[in-house]
Amino acid sequence: MADLSVKIAGVEFKNPVITASGTFGFGREYAELYPLEKLGGISCKGITLKERLGNPPPRIAETASGILNSVGLQNPGVEKFVSEDLGWLKQQNTVIIANSAGHSLEDYCKTVEVLEASDVDMIELNLSCPNVKEGGINFGTSCTSVENVTREVRKRTSKPLIVKLTPNVTDITELALAAESAGADSVSLINTLTGMKIDINTRRPVLRNNTGGLSGRAVLPVAIRMVWQVANKVKIPVIGMGGISTWEDAVEMMLAGASAIQVGTAIFHDVYAPIKIVDGLNAYLNKNGIASVNDIVGKVQVW
Amino acid sequence: MKYIQDDFKIAQVNKLTENIVEFYIDCPLVADVATSGQFVHILCGDLTLRRPISICEILKEKGQLRIVFEIKGKGTQWLAERREGDVINMLAPIGRGFNITPDKKAVIIGGGIGVIPMLDVAKNCSADACAILGFRNKQAVILEEDYKNAGVSVEITTDDGSYGKHGFVTDVLKDYIKNQKIDVIYACGPTPMLKAVSAIANESDIECYVSLEERMGCGIGACLACACKTKDANGEHYKHVCKDGPVFNSKEIEF
Structure with a gap:
């Protein structure tokens, strides 16, 4: 029996499979289908300081081997998340990661202050939502702002801090290094790739927001490449995500350097995708006589 | 049980018009709890997203759902190519249906x-x-x-x-x-x-x-x-x- 447990920033995960923010809500809908304790962890739907209504529909479009979404961070606000959902989540016997989003430095800081006082196990700082651009600032694409937000948030929390990075930049390793130098305990990547789909009959973009974030199987090779690049640059653990839908994808991502992985869009295709990945990883390790899942992290043998 | 995701057998396929198809699906567990106005979410081959298809009839005694759908795009085209005896994967029944009060006109x-x-x-x-x-x-x-x-x-x-x-x-x-x-x-x-x-x-x-x-x-x-x-x-x-x-x-x- 292989050991699937991993440790990230001092937090023990029973297995390296985490559901990705925005695809799993606050877990309740999936708890109807299977016990959430089968998961390594849950990265909750992105939350902001105040409630957000989100973008007008359509918010989703299917593309070749993937989807575009522009939900626009619809969420009830951090206070409501803590008072109405966190207590229940904490009873599910899995690691609970709060995903904190915002559109000003002040918002991030205040949101994190509320989370610091709560029971969440970890905080994932979402600096990279492509669908929200109030104030014209996108915190995730400049090293200076990633460093600045991470540093200010770091001052306000002693909880393990993950910084989620956007792939929509020239060199994602620079962002990762900026987050690390500002005190992040881990980086997670990749968020969605900005994309667009046009209805050729109406000549309108399918998404009401015109553009959206691309996810799903189509993005896996990009994610593998970026995780590999980042894992070779930073000392902190990397959480890999982007198009993982099978255990083989998860193995690939861990070989590239991810200490844990997140599964998102695949859940829309098959609600059991994260569970099947856990089972598949276990079988792979057993079959190959590998004692611990940690033993494959970063073990790609590059040419 | 509120909803489940599983494989179910298509018991019967009929074509209602040139581009409207109906299935009777053996799914006793789903039929048992389904209510009018709910829908099923069907996996269509390798397509990332399931396709939401409304329930036409709930046949509780037969343990079947009847679904009727129009061929509109890739997903429903794939679905329309299924035949009797084929198995489809559904997440069902889902949604909040009609709350019908029979004594109301x-x-x-x-x-x-x-x-x-x-x-x-x-x-x-x-x-x-x-x-x-x-x-x-x-x-x-x-x-x-x-x-x-x-x-x-x-x-x-x-x-x-x-x-x-x-x-x-x-x-x-x-x-x-x-x-x-x-x-x-x-x-x-x-x-x-x-x-x-x-x-x-x-x-x-x-x-x-x-x-x-x-x-x-x-x-x-x-x-x-x-x-x-x-x-x-x-x-x-x-x-x-x-x-x-x-x-x-x-x-x-x-x-």
């Missing part, structure tokens, strides 16, 4: 393929209910016999007058309200039709429930993709067609 309205989920509603309404079903033309008319067998009175309209009454379902509805006292309207169809039906219901102070459609992701309320704008005393919100709906009180909806 009801008018059931369906427009185009919007008539599909309303058949099971008709079966659960009292015999004095009336179904008003609108189609583009004679070729598009489906399920007329099924509605008659459901025991309700049936009025068909076509946009071009090639069958039934020439005009829209709303024309028939207005006349009907003039002559009869009705308690509730249940409707499904294109958004402009639902908007018009809802306006008539408001003017006449009749309770009205509408079934909506939106591009959908997870199907169970987690991803928040299938938003529809609603209003209440606290202002405007986005609710979600898959979990809060697809059936809403029409007063809630910002058309």
